[in-house]
Amino acid sequence: MLKLQQVSKTYGNKNIKAVDNISFEVNPGEIFGFVGPNGAGKTTTIKMMVSLLKPDTGKIFINGIDNQENILEAKKQFSYVPDNPELFEKIKGLEYLKFMADVYEVPTTERQKLIEKYLDIFEIKEAVNDPIGSYSHGMKQKLALVGALIHNPEVFILDEPMVGLDPKASFELKKIMREHCDQGKSVFFSTHVLDVAEKICDRIAIINKGKIIEVGTMDEIRAKAGSHESLENIFLELTE
Amino acid sequence: MKELINLTKLFINDSLGLSLFFYNRTNNKKEFSKQLFTLIIVPIALIPAFFFYVFFMIALYTGLKVIDQTSVFLSAGYIFISFLIIVFGIMYILSVFYFSKNTEELISLPITPRKIIISKFASILIFEYAFAALLFVPVLIIYGVGEGMGLGYAILALVVLLTLPLLPLSLETALIMLIMRSSRVKGRKDFLQIIFVFLAIALVIGVQFWFGTQVSSSAEVDFQILLNSLLTNNESLLNSIGYFFPSSFLVAWGLNRLTLMSVVWIFSLVLITTLSFGFMVFIGERFYFTSLVSGKIARKGRTLSGIERGKFLGKKGHGAMAIFSMDMRLLLRTPVYFFNNVSVVIIVPLVLLVSLSFAELSPENINGVREFYREMPMVINFMFIGFFVFFGGTSATTATTFSREGKASWLTRIVPVSASDQIIGRTASALIVQSLGILCTLIGVYFFMPLTLTTVLLTVIMGLIGSLPILLFGLFIDMNRPLLDWDNPQKAVKNNMNVMITLFIGMFYVVMLIAICGALGYFVNQWVSYAVYIIVSLIITIAFYKKINKDLEKRLLAF
Numbered sequence: 116m117l118k119l120q121q122v123s124k125t126y127g128n129k130n131i132k133a134v135d136n137i138s139f140e141v142n143p144g145e146i147f148g149f150v151g152p153n154g155a156g157k158t159t160t161i162k163m164m165v166s167l168l169k170p171d172t173g174k175i176f177i178n179g180i181d182n183q184e185n186i187l188e189a190k191k192q193f194s195y196v197p198d199n200p201e202l203f204e205k206i207k208g209l210e211y212l213k214f215m216a217d218v219y220e221v222p223t224t225e226r227q228k229l230i231e232k233y234l235d236i237f238e239i240k241e242a243v244n245d246p247i248g249s250y251s252h253g254m255k256q257k258l259a260l261v262g263a264l265i266h267n268p269e270v271f272i273l274d275e276p277m278v279g280l281d282p283k284a285s286f287e288l289k290k291i292m293r294e295h296c297d298q299g300k301s302v303f304f305s306t307h308v309l310d311v312a313e314k315i316c317d318r319i320a321i322i323n324k325g326k327i328i329e330v331g332t333m334d335e336i337r338a339k340a341g342s343h344e345s346l347e348n349i350f351l352e353l354t355e
Numbered sequence: 356m357k358e359l360i361n362l363t364k365l366f367i368n369d370s371l372g373l374s375l376f377f378y379n380r381t382n383n384k385k386e387f388s389k390q391l392f393t394l395i396i397v398p399i400a401l402i403p404a405f406f407f408y409v410f411f412m413i414a415l416y417t418g419l420k421v422i423d424q425t426s427v428f429l430s431a432g433y434i435f436i437s438f439l440i441i442v443f444g445i446m447y448i449l450s451v452f453y454f455s456k457n458t459e460e461l462i463s464l465p466i467t468p469r470k471i472i473i474s475k476f477a478s479i480l481i482f483e484y485a486f487a488a489l490l491f492v493p494v495l496i497i498y499g500v501g502e503g504m505g506l507g508y509a510i511l512a513l514v515v516l517l518t519l520p521l522l523p524l525s526l527e528t529a530l531i532m533l534i535m536r537s538s539r540v541k542g543r544k545d546f547l548q549i550i551f552v553f554l555a556i557a558l559v560i561g562v563q564f565w566f567g568t569q570v571s572s573s574a575e576v577d578f579q580i581l582l583n584s585l586l587t588n589n590e591s592l593l594n595s596i597g598y599f600f601p602s603s604f605l606v607a608w609g610l611n612r613l614t615l616m617s618v619v620w621i622f623s624l625v626l627i628t629t630l631s632f633g634f635m636v637f638i639g640e641r642f643y644f645t646s647l648v649s650g651k652i653a654r655k656g657r658t659l660s661g662i663e664r665g666k667f668l669g670k671k672g673h674g675a676m677a678i679f680s681m682d683m684r685l686l687l688r689t690p691v692y693f694f695n696n697v698s699v700v701i702i703v704p705l706v707l708l709v710s711l712s713f714a715e716l717s718p719e720n721i722n723g724v725r726e727f728y729r730e731m732p733m734v735i736n737f738m739f740i741g742f743f744v745f746f747g748g749t750s751a752t753t754a755t756t757f758s759r760e761g762k763a764s765w766l767t768r769i770v771p772v773s774a775s776d777q778i779i780g781r782t783a784s785a786l787i788v789q790s791l792g793i794l795c796t797l798i799g800v801y802f803f804m805p806l807t808l809t810t811v812l813l814t815v816i817m818g819l820i821g822s823l824p825i826l827l828f829g830l831f832i833d834m835n836r837p838l839l840d841w842d843n844p845q846k847a848v849k850n851n852m853n854v855m856i857t858l859f860i861g862m863f864y865v866v867m868l869i870a871i872c873g874a875l876g877y878f879v880n881q882w883v884s885y886a887v888y889i890i891v892s893l894i895i896t897i898a899f900y901k902k903i904n905k906d907l908e909k910r911l912l913a914f
């Protein structure tokens with residue numbers, strides 16, 4: 116569903132690699148957690164998946180499509196919500212949603228049905244006629260989520276989604292993620308809190324200083340932790 | 356004091372993006388060299404203008420000397436520069452005090468409001484000092500040398516220079532703060548900004564007209580006689596301008612001839628300036644922060660019903676249309692964009708029209724033009740075409756199309772919109788703006804001279820087709836070097852070299868094209884010239900379209 120092969124990225128002409136030769140795969144029907152402390156390279160990796168950054172080396176396949184060869188086709192396979200969604204301040208919420216529905220070619224009846232549904236779930240119906248500039252951080256995030264959900268993508272990519280959401284929205288989002296995977300599609304999200312990943316993920320990858328340390332189910336990783344000192348330390352960093 | 360200096364540095368750094376600049380020096384060489392290039396090339400480009408200004412001032416002084424009227428030289432310079440400072444100050448003050456986001460972050464820190472106000476003001480003042488020094492020092496030197504002034508003059512002149520930007524800026528800032536605090540302003544910040552800028556333009560145009568009417572009574576073109584008549588026949592002229600800038604009297608009394616009283620006059624100038632500054636701080640402490648907090652409230656729309664929402668979402672729309680409407684909304688709703696890209700096409704025809712009606716053309720003149728139009732329609736046609744293309748080129752709408760999206764451009768980059776839809780959507784919004792300019796011009800011209808249908812059709816079509824190469828060139832430039840890292844939309848269009856590049860190259864191109872086609876029409880046949888014009892434009896358009904279409908997706912990866 117989502118496959119990374121030996122992907123690396125360095126910013127500017129610094130010597131440190133922000134992402135260092137990472138490879139992993141997300142299977143259909145899977146919620147995949149990408150866990151690591153601040154500055155580990157999570158956002159950088161995600162930006163390379165969603166065509167916001169070009170990897171220095173390596174390949175990324177989304178639903179089997181190389182996202183550097185067939186850029187436009189790859190873009191149709193995912194939807195993405197950044198950690199800090201900067202949206203056009205002068206645009207109204209509903210105008211934003213119409214834009215998203217148009218560019219992802221969502222059919223007329225479906226767009227109305229889905230938008231009503233998600234606006235209800237995230238409780239921002241009242242605000243859709245206001246300019247986004249008047250939204251709080253959480254409301255912006257919710258609007259970005261609705262915009263990302265209306266075209267029902269193969270892969271749903273989220274960067275630190277739980278940060279900034281209220282408990283109810285965060286609960287609803289987890290439910291939506293699960294429903295999404297039940298359709299045989301996948302969810303990929305990053306977090307710096309091990310707890311969150313443990314509760315909802317089928318599998319996780321742990322990243323630190325640009326390198327993948329472990330990939331597997333939580334139980335598999337826990338089992339290894341005893342014999343693996345660096346993993347032990349990471350666990351400490353990731354536990355609140 | 357140290358805190359004040361640090362805060363001022365912070366604001367300057369913030370408005371210029373210095374930190375990023377120095378960060379790039381070590382960490383991102385490519386970006387750094389781009390910025391450095393801009394930093395060097397802009398001042399170099401302005402050197403000729405500066406010399407022109409100095410020569411003009413020398414000529415003015417010499418002219419005044421001949422008629423023994425050098426006494427007005429200093430106050431004229433002083434008034435002129437104060438006027439410029441006030442006009443440019445409007446946007447500057449608004450953006451530093453009301454449109455920059457850093458105030459919100461600072462409000463919560465334990466810094467006194469007074470310090471924030473003073474250092475914000477200082478961050479504007481520093482640039483205004485550079486500006487004032489550049490323009491006023493030549494004036495002071497020319498006069499000082501011309502009149503053989505000594506050390507005393509130099510010292511007093513320096514004091515005057517120090518008060519020059521401070522006085523008008525303090526009063527202007529206080530005035531803006533008072534207006535912004537009015538409760539009716541709440542949630543209308545954008546609207547107000549547009550009003551302010553229109554006011555500034557009205558001010559400039561108004562002064563020009565008024566000046567024009569004062570001068571036109573003496574029809575002579577001779578500079579010497581003109582000056583003479585300005586000063587003798589219109590004694591009131593300088594005096595009445597002076598009343599708007601009463602401090603100019605103090606300057607004149609203080610510096611024109613050095614007496615003991617000079618010190619008194621200049622000291623009063625310093626006193627007035629200090630009081631104005633104090634007044635500004637006083638007003639700021641009273642109103643600035645409260646109006647800032649209440650001004651944050653954006654105007655809200657009313658709640659929509661489900662049916663209304665459904666109706667708005669409507670049927671499936673086309674990708675190019677989605678890009679176009681987003682681009683158009685941003686253009687119309689962001690004051691700075693509206694101002695830079697849209698208002699030009701309304702203001703320029705309007706100004707032209709008003710000047711034409713003031714020019715008091717005699718019936719013979721008008722008939723002469725009409726006669727000429729009948730005999731050589733091609734010349735008039737190409738004049739119109741050039742004018743229409745000018746709108747396309749100067750608005751530089753496509754040259755900032757990605758830059759204008761700033762940090763929200765991630766959205767443009769992840770959505771699956773084909774390169775051709777991007778090109779069409781973004782070029783269309785530029786064409787719409789341009790068409791507005793064309794329409795305004797044609798309506799205006801209609802009052803003076805009836806145009807034939809052929810002319811209207813030809814000029815509209817060729818005006819639009821002829822600007823396509825420039826529009827696509829702008830898009831090409833902005834695709835290759837977008838300016839996205841800004842926190843104040845002003846930077847996206849004002850600090851953007853893409854506008855300059857597109858403007859210069861675009862204007863150069865169109866002048867060449869029209870010159871060549873005009874020559875063809877004159878020596879061969881006008882229809883041949885139109886055909887050549889259209890074919891050349893289309894070939895370049897298609898070439899750019901293909902190039903952008905091929906590269907855009909890859910470029911979006913690397914913004």
Ligand SMILES: Nc1ncnc2c1ncn2[C@@H]1O[C@H](COP(=O)(O)OP(=O)(O)O)[C@@H](O)[C@H]1O
Pocket residue numbers: 126127133151152153154155156157158159160
């Ligand atoms: N735009 C950038 N320029 C330079 N370095 C960056 C940039 N973005 C991130 N980095 C660096 O890359 C590393 C990884 O950052 P990031 O991917 O944002 O981490 P995470 O999302 O896991 O917190 C960090 O060391 C950070 O300093």
Ligand SMILES: [Mg+2]
Pocket residue numbers: 157158159198275
């Ligand atoms: Mg991150």
